[in-house]
Ligand SMILES: O=P(O)(O)O[C@H]1O[C@H](CO)[C@@H](O)[C@H]1O
């Protein structure tokens with residue numbers, strides 16, 4: 001049944017879904033990786049597609065930017081469309097000095113500067129963590145495929161333009177890999193709803209060094225990230 005934000009019919013989504021922030025990336029993923037992809041929703045320009053990948057049903061849908069947007073879609077997909085495994089495929093800003101542009105990261109934890117998930121467990125500093133099964137499957141797939149995958153904590157921030165210039169060096173001192181804007185919310189929703197989630201990201205820029213990928217570089221590295229996400233989902237389905 002359609003929700004306030006998704007116009008798809010019952011059964012239109014697969015249990016497995018990729019979640020980029022950018023609607024154009026959702027379309028490119030559907031066109032590049034899925035067979036027989038069809039558009040199942042486009043409310044507010046947030047497109048979702050379902051097709052097959054290696055013979056299995058697979059969906060991809062944009063989330064927009066930030067936790068308020070991403071958690072609306074994640075919640076509705078899980079509660080009303082039966083989605084059970086959600087892998088965010090995002091761009092991230094590198095923080096760790098070892099990260100190169102184009103590297104793929106998987107978030108084994110997500111710190112946050114947001115209060116968005118704090119109301120869920122008052123009095124507790126909640127740990128935003130992914131599905132271990134999905135994380136392990138992503139790491140195993142990357143090893144086998146020869147993809148350089150860095151696994152570690154990220155910061156999920158409410159602000160793309162953060163006013164506190166000391167934040168990134170302080171996070172770097174705690175081994176934080178990168179910054180993005182949705183993983184913590186996705187992990188909290190998935191945990192609360194009893195389903196599995198993971199955030200995989202491509203380093204599109206380095207927030208300390210100040211370099212960033214040109215657009216054709218983004219296209220190539222985006223393929224490595226998506227293949228890791230699809231490989232992890234495929235391994236769990238077997
Ligand atoms: O490229 P996406 O998936 O949108 O992810 C990152 O890019 C956006 C900011 O430019 C935020 O959504 C951030 O998390």
Ligand SMILES: O=c1cc[nH]c(=O)[nH]1
Pocket residue numbers: 091092093094160179180181204205207
């Ligand atoms: O949230 C994000 C995503 C990419 N790069 C950044 O600096 N921040």
